[in-house]
Amino acid sequence: MRRTRVRSSAIASVGYDPATAVLEIEFTSGDVYEYFAVPPSAHRGLVEAESIGRHFLAHIRDVYPDRRVR
Numbered sequence: 001m002r003r004t005r006v007r008s009s010a011i012a013s014v015g016y017d018p019a020t021a022v023l024e025i026e027f028t029s030g031d032v033y034e035y036f037a038v039p040p041s042a043h044r045g046l047v048e049a050e051s052i053g054r055h056f057l058a059h060i061r062d063v064y065p066d067r068r069v070r
Contacts, residue, residue: 001015001016001017001022001024002015003015003024003026004047006047006052007052008028008051008052008053009028009053010027010028010052010053010056011025011026011027011028011052011053011056012026012027012028013025013026014026014043014046014047014052016038016040016043018040018043021036021037021038021039021040022034022035022036022038023035023038023042023043023046023060023064024069025056025060030070031068031070032068032069032070033066033067033068033069034066034067034069035060035064035065035066036064036065036066036067037064037065038060038064042059042060042064045059046059046060
């Protein structure tokens with residue numbers, strides 16, 4: 001999945017596939033996770049957030065099922 005770099009101290013890049021509703025996040029540690037059944041509004045909220053890391057913690061992590069890719 002193609003990801004876009006973001007300005008965050010915790011998250012390096014974010015990708016989203018609206019056809020499958022999969023959100024992919026690369027953390028600055030190098031870990032990559034996929035989050036499933038993520039609506040477009042949740043992706044948009046993440047990338048438009050003033051603090052992407054805080055938004056991720058409050059609205060993505062522990063909300064959507066996930067799988068570590070690497």
